[in-house]
Amino acid sequence: MRTFALRRSAALLGLHRAGVELKTFFRERDAVVFTLSLPIVVFVLLGAMFDGVYPGSDVTTAQYLAPSMIAAGVASTTFVNLGTGIAADRDDGTLKRLRGMPMPPSAYFLGKAVTALLITVVEAGLLLVIGVVGFDLTVPTDPARWLTFGWVFLLGVTACSLLGIAVSSLAGSARSAAAVTNLPYLVLAFISGIYFTPVGQLPGPLVTAGSLFPLKWMAQGFRSVFLPDTILAQEVVPSWEHGRIALVLAAWCIGGLVLCLTTFRWRGRRDR
Amino acid sequence: MTENPAVRVRGLRKAYGPVTALTDLDLDVATGEVLALLGPNGAGKTSAVEILAGHRDRDGGTVSVLGRDPGHAGLDWRAEIGIVPQHCADLGELTVRESVRHFARYFPRPRDPDEAIELVGLTGKAGARVRTLSGGQRRRLDVAIGVVGRPRLLFLDEPTTGFDPQARRRFWGLIRSLAGRDGTTVLLTTHHLEEAEELADRIVVIAAGRVVAEGEPATLAGRASRTLVRWADGAQNTDDPAALVAELTRRYGGPVPGLTVTRPSLEDVYLDLIGDHS
Numbered sequence: 407m408r409t410f411a412l413r414r415s416a417a418l419l420g421l422h423r424a425g426v427e428l429k430t431f432f433r434e435r436d437a438v439v440f441t442l443s444l445p446i447v448v449f450v451l452l453g454a455m456f457d458g459v460y461p462g463s464d465v466t467t468a469q470y471l472a473p474s475m476i477a478a479g480v481a482s483t484t485f486v487n488l489g490t491g492i493a494a495d496r497d498d499g500t501l502k503r504l505r506g507m508p509m510p511p512s513a514y515f516l517g518k519a520v521t522a523l524l525i526t527v528v529e530a531g532l533l534l535v536i537g538v539v540g541f542d543l544t545v546p547t548d549p550a551r552w553l554t555f556g557w558v559f560l561l562g563v564t565a566c567s568l569l570g571i572a573v574s575s576l577a578g579s580a581r582s583a584a585a586v587t588n589l590p591y592l593v594l595a596f597i598s599g600i601y602f603t604p605v606g607q608l609p610g611p612l613v614t615a616g617s618l619f620p621l622k623w624m625a626q627g628f629r630s631v632f633l634p635d636t637i638l639a640q641e642v643v644p645s646w647e648h649g650r651i652a653l654v655l656a657a658w659c660i661g662g663l664v665l666c667l668t669t670f671r672w673r674g675r676r677d678r
Numbered sequence: 679m680t681e682n683p684a685v686r687v688r689g690l691r692k693a694y695g696p697v698t699a700l701t702d703l704d705l706d707v708a709t710g711e712v713l714a715l716l717g718p719n720g721a722g723k724t725s726a727v728e729i730l731a732g733h734r735d736r737d738g739g740t741v742s743v744l745g746r747d748p749g750h751a752g753l754d755w756r757a758e759i760g761i762v763p764q765h766c767a768d769l770g771e772l773t774v775r776e777s778v779r780h781f782a783r784y785f786p787r788p789r790d791p792d793e794a795i796e797l798v799g800l801t802g803k804a805g806a807r808v809r810t811l812s813g814g815q816r817r818r819l820d821v822a823i824g825v826v827g828r829p830r831l832l833f834l835d836e837p838t839t840g841f842d843p844q845a846r847r848r849f850w851g852l853i854r855s856l857a858g859r860d861g862t863t864v865l866l867t868t869h870h871l872e873e874a875e876e877l878a879d880r881i882v883v884i885a886a887g888r889v890v891a892e893g894e895p896a897t898l899a900g901r902a903s904r905t906l907v908r909w910a911d912g913a914q915n916t917d918d919p920a921a922l923v924a925e926l927t928r929r930y931g932g933p934v935p936g937l938t939v940t941r942p943s944l945e946d947v948y949l950d951l952i953g954d955h956s
Binding site: 419422426429430433434495498499500502503505506507508509510673 | 827
């Protein structure tokens with residue numbers, strides 16, 4: 407009976423964990439500011455550095471950059487943040503203490519996921535506002551486009567969060583976790599057509615490599631929401647490929663889940 | 679005390695690569711007992727406690743904690759156990775009260791969080807961020823979290839490290855009341871011999887991964903029968919100092935010059951015990 411009651415409370419405990427995680431995150435002012443501002447600063451810098459309009463359309467470089475940076479922001483607040491955050495939890499005794507509690511493991515992950523989702527919504531919102539105010543990004547009125555935004559966002563957040571949880575086990579310590587998560591993040595940001603635009607101009611092998619990972623597809627999905635079809639000539643193929651985006655992101659959700667289940671460590675390397 | 683021990687360990691073995699932490703450790707803790715595990719650094723105390731608490735895998739031996747194998751026990755087993763681990767640096771941005779309240783939610787019938795905070799004497803710091811606490815206050819918070827779920831069995835791994843004398847006295851009172859009034863079984867590791875003597879019903883000394891002595895604090899390792907009587911012209915170990923002093927008094931026909939009677943302190947006994955192993 408009691409086991410049943412404890413299992414039933416996993417969802418409730420997960421929400422309490424999310425409350426504690428969010429409090430912890432937002433009370434660390436410097437971490438909040440710098441975590442949220444990294445994609446924003448990159449966006450503003452790149453947006454200000456390059457100007458011009460892509461041939462065959464009236465889309466400016468900065469407008470092209472905006473939806474791509476939202477994808478990079480999602481990857482940053484999920485993959486990078488969860489990867490470093492969980493490695494820190496492993497180092498500072500959080501995971502050890504939780505393992506000693508009558509807590510279903512799912513409550514911990516639910517707490518992390520809800521926290522990552524909320525922080526990502528804030529990040530995406532900030533990038534969107536800066537795009538609209540600073541770089542003439544047009545917000546679509548067509549509900550179909552917002553529906554696209556919704557599913558790309560949810561699949562992207564899920565896939566990148568699961569990969570972040572998985573990558574946390576690769577890091578030997580909290581100190582190495584930032585390096586372990588930032589290297590793939592930065593490399594993918596370059597080869598997914600985010601820091602380097604437009605994606606169609608990337609060398610073939612890099613496009614192929616980038617296409618293996620979720621970031622390229624998330625960015626493409628967000629561009630399809632905010633940019634007119636006249637920009638399609640600058641994509642790798644002249645189509646938004648919604649079916650393929652859904653397929654690749656869903657595949658990474660499954661792959662990420664498998665990686666989490668097979669590699670996740672509650673204990674640090676020294677605690678075997 | 680009942681016939682069912684809270685903890686029963688037989689032949690426990692654990693190695694970290696080439697380093698052996700525990701070799702063939704046997705340990706029993708009776709229900710309601712306060713047992714102190716003593717031993718020098720690296721003796722295997724923390725390894726033993728972490729295996730019993732289900733935090734570490736063992737290489738061999740049988741372990742039963744509250745009737746279950748901690749390697750395969752579920753959440754209902756966890757709800758009966760309180761753990762105060764070493765080296766926790768989590769919760770920094772939460773306040774003391776938020777932390778204890780949060781962990782109270784995990785248990786089916788928790789103590790009132792404010793009462794747990796009061797028990798460890800942190801009421802004045804209840805609203806303070808955990809990262810602003812001193813080392814001793816931080817340990818007291820760990821203890822509050824360890825007891826908030828009303829555990830039947832409490833593991834304390836060097837719980838009073840960094841406590842000031844007043845906090846330590848207060849902590850001893852807390853453990854006595856948990857053991858006495860609530861019938862909580864307590865397994866604690868410590869380096870403070872005074873603490874072990876003060877709190878424990880029984881002491882187990884381990885060195886180099888195995889038990890080298892066990893017994894009640896007053897009689898550990900023949901302590902009671904090793905009273906040293908010294909006088910001006912000699913010295914003798916005896917288990918009946920009164921008889922020896924009476925005999926000496928007769929011999930001198932009055933006061934014995936330079937008479938001292940000393941029982942070895944727990945520390946003397948302990949240092950003798952581990953002297954061969956460290």
